[in-house]
Amino acid sequence: MTVGPTRGGAEQRPDGEERGPAGRVYTADFLTELFGNPLDPGYADAAARRRSSPSPSGRPGWSSRTVSLVVVVALGFLFAVAYRQTVAEEPGRSQARAGLVAQIKEREAETDGLAARADRLREEVGRQRDAALSGSQASRLRRLEAGTGLGRVRGDGVVVRLADAPVADKDGLTGSGGGPPRVLYTDLQKVANDLWAAGAEAVAINGQRLTATSTIRSAGEAILVDFRPVTGPYEVSAIGPGALRDRFEDSRAAYLMRDLVESVGLSFQVREVEDVTLPAAPEPRLRYAEPSVSPSPSVSGSGVEGSSRPEPSGSGSSPSPSRGGR
Known part of the structure; x- marks a missing residue:
């Protein structure tokens, strides 16, 4: 072409x-x-x-569908083996958890028993002390113990109750919901401080008496009062004059808690109580101050810079000649 x-x-x-x-x-x-x-x-x-041409082995090659089927079967076998192992190990984990829970309950019961025995011994020591002291000295010592929190007190006052918000409904799409708003340790701090400012003479949180050295802290989600855990609902009891409730209702802590009730749903109640008893706080660990040890003065002034020794007076002594022989 x-x-x-x-x-x-x-x-x-x-x-x-x-x-x-x-x-x-x-x-x-x-x-x-x-x-x-x-x-x-x-x-x-x-x-x-x-x-x-056919495959070298004389058999037709594997198709992609056959390979996919083999992979699915292998994965199913692996999942089945993992599930059987998980189910087989579940009793052991449950037993270990049950053992830890039993140990915790046993330690708590032992701690409560020791605390009750300490209270009985403290009362016995108080009776023996009152018998040994005169009436005025014993009454003055009881007043000091009541003021410092080391003695049990009884009287009229108020109880402030705080509780977490109710659990929210789960989301219909995701099946999960956020945790409810919780009472924080700072809330208890504010309430206790404003009760003191309102004129309270003794304050306790869930039966834990507060003193001048008490601490309210958090450890994870737990609240510790003097390093002992307290759980909700929290009741802050206070003994004080008749106007204690009105003064506390006008405090900043009460205003903030009422605002939290309206915004996030926390529970906050204040009520007056009659003839309430607050226990004594545990005995504090006392620390004693010791005077510092002053350095001992040197015996001889020889060889010490700046030291001087007075010359002996009387006959036989003459002043040393000065420079130039004068």
């Missing part, structure tokens, strides 16, 4: 080459050839032979 001359006088041949006027051969553009036939002829031939 003969193709006429192209523009510029070049003659185009059937194989895609062009011959110029001087007989020069022009080949097709490399990029045009690459995009027109991207697969190398050798790869195309190998693929055609593979499709036409």
Whole structure:
């Protein structure tokens, strides 16, 4: 097939080459050839032979569906083995947890028993002390104990009750819901401080008497009063004058707690009580100050810079000559 001359006088041949006027051969553009036939002829031939000839083992090759089925079966077997192991180990974990819970309850019962025995011994010591002291000295000592929190007190006062917000309903889409707003240790601190400011003479939180050295802190989600955990609902009991409730209702802590009741749903109640008894606080660990040991004075002034010894007076002594023999 003969193709006429192209523009510029070049003659185009059937194989895609062009011959110029001087007989020069022009080949097709490399990029045009690459995009027109991207697969190398050798790869195309190998693929055609593979499709036409059977596998070397004489069996047809595995299809992708067969491989997927094998993978699914293997994963199912692994999940089944893991589930059986988890179920087999569950009794051991349950037993370990039950053992820890039993130990905690046993320690709590032991601690409560020791605390009750300490209270009985404290009362016995108080009776023996009152019998040994005169009446005025014993009454003065009881007043001091009541003021410092080391003695049990009884009288009229108020009880401030704080509780966490109710549990919110779970989300219908995700099946989860945020935890309810909780009473913080700072809330108890504010309430106790404002009760003191309102005129309270004795304050206790869930039966834990507060003193001048008491601490209200948090450890994770637990609240500690003097390093002993307290749980909600929290009752802050106070003994004081008749106007104690009115003064506390006007305090900043009461205002903040009422605002939390309206905003997040915390429970906050203040009520007057009659003839309430607050226990004594545990005996504090006393620390005694000791005077510092002053350095001992040197016996002799020889060899010590700045030291001087008085010259003996009387006969036989003469002042040492000064510089220049004068």
